[in-house]
Amino acid sequence: MNKFKGNKKGTDKVISVYWFAILFIVAGGIVYMVSAFYGNPYDVREIEAGLLSDKTAGCISYAGYLREGVLSQEFKDNFPERCNLNFEVEDTYGWKEQGQYFLKLNFYDFNSYPAANSLFEISAGNPNLDDSCNLEGEQMPFCLERELYVLAEDGKPYTVKIISAIGKTEKNIQ
Amino acid sequence: MNKNGQIGKLRCINSSKRGQIGETMTWIVATIIIILVLGASIFLSAIYINQNKKIQSLSSQTKDVLASKSLYSYLLTLDSDKKTVYSQIKEEGDLNEFNGNLAIKIFKGLYGNDYTEEVWIGITDPSTIVDQSNIYFGPRSPSFIGQGSTRYLFSAKDEIILDENKTLQLLLVKG
Numbered sequence: 001m002n003k004f005k006g007n008k009k010g011t012d013k014v015i016s017v018y019w020f021a022i023l024f025i026v027a028g029g030i031v032y033m034v035s036a037f038y039g040n041p042y043d044v045r046e047i048e049a050g051l052l053s054d055k056t057a058g059c060i061s062y063a064g065y066l067r068e069g070v071l072s073q074e075f076k077d078n079f080p081e082r083c084n085l086n087f088e089v090e091d092t093y094g095w096k097e098q099g100q101y102f103l104k105l106n107f108y109d110f111n112s113y114p115a116a117n118s119l120f121e122i123s124a125g126n127p128n129l130d131d132s133c134n135l136e137g138e139q140m141p142f143c144l145e146r147e148l149y150v151l152a153e154d155g156k157p158y159t160v161k162i163i164s165a166i167g168k169t170e171k172n173i174q
Numbered sequence: 175m176n177k178n179g180q181i182g183k184l185r186c187i188n189s190s191k192r193g194q195i196g197e198t199m200t201w202i203v204a205t206i207i208i209i210l211v212l213g214a215s216i217f218l219s220a221i222y223i224n225q226n227k228k229i230q231s232l233s234s235q236t237k238d239v240l241a242s243k244s245l246y247s248y249l250l251t252l253d254s255d256k257k258t259v260y261s262q263i264k265e266e267g268d269l270n271e272f273n274g275n276l277a278i279k280i281f282k283g284l285y286g287n288d289y290t291e292e293v294w295i296g297i298t299d300p301s302t303i304v305d306q307s308n309i310y311f312g313p314r315s316p317s318f319i320g321q322g323s324t325r326y327l328f329s330a331k332d333e334i335i336l337d338e339n340k341t342l343q344l345l346l347v348k349g
Contacts, residue, residue, distance in 0.1 A: 018201045022208055029212040033219050043228045054239035064246035147284040149244035155252050159284065162240075 043173060045166040049144035052085075052164040056103060059083035060160065061150045068153070071107065071120050079103075080124045087125055093170045099126030100167035102141075110149060110157035118161075129165035141167045238330040238346055241285055245295075245332050245344050248273075248280055264336050268297055274310035285346055289330075292347040299339050306343075314345065 059082070060070045069075050075082055087101045102125035106118040133143035148160040249260040259273040269277065277295050286293055292315050296308040307313040332344040
């Protein structure tokens with residue numbers, strides 16, 4: 001009888017080892033899932049780039065026509081101020097020195113687009129971001145290329161290509 | 175101890191061993207099931223996280239600003255007789271060769287890559303549910319009769335009222 005009791009105790013010990021092992025496995029799994037969900041940041045750069053494109057389109061085009069003076073040197077030189085764009089960023093990860101935004105507008109003759117060269121170009125922000133646009137990889141700036149059909153005051157049609165690039169990889173990608 | 179007593183004791187030890195093996199097997203199977211369920215949960219949540227951590231559009235957004243602006247410019251474009259596309263469509267009640275081909279060049283050319291599911295522009299009659307069609311963009315997808323669709327990632331709709339029965343509609347749908 002005593003021998004049987006000893007066996008039962010042995011089984012209980014083996015089961016308790018399993019029990020602890022499973023406890024650790026389940027706890028580890030939960031910790032991994034929670035850290036995977038909350039550890040990765042949300043990548044909102046596509047929305048940011050879209051808003052930048054929309055704001056720029058609203059700045060250069062009104063009621064179907066290009067705003068007065070858009071195709072001028074004065075507008076080109078003061079583009080962010082004229083469109084009320086603020087490229088300031090928080091001073092973390094050295095963002096302030098590098099600049100985290102880039103905007104480029106290329107004006108083409110609509111009838112010869114896309115074969116023809118750009119007739120007029122406006123750009124602002126960090127040009128290094130534009131250079132990284134065609135590169136493959138995870139830790140790369142987000143680039144958005146959109147196009148707009150617009151008429152000049154004299155009725156001449158233009159295609160405007162708006163390229164917006166956002167850096168901020170440190171806070172949007174892990 | 176007699177012979178019968180010894181046999182009884184051996185049987186008892188045998189059944190106890192069977193019980194131990196049965197219990198261990200139950201735990202091994204349970205462990206495997208727990209590991210599989212946990213692994214599947216981690217795998218599925220990892221896929222879900224990869225898909226959803228990239229926010230591509232605002233759920234409240236129903237218009238494409240650039241396409242809307244292009245639509246206004248399109249309607250103001252003059253033909254060789256100095257007549258706007260808006261006047262042509264309003265008078266003729268449908269797209270003609272000039273404005274139909276221009277619409278293809280603008281909307282399919284500039285927005286076809288962004289909206290892979292559907293790019294459609296044409297005249298619609300809001301009072302009827304009969305599907306609309308034109309020779310330049312073909313039939314409008316049946317899923318867009320009425321108030322938009324939730325089937326697709328993002329759809330943008332622009333409407334210009336021409337008169338009581340006619341509306342110029344631009345539909346852009348991402349796949």
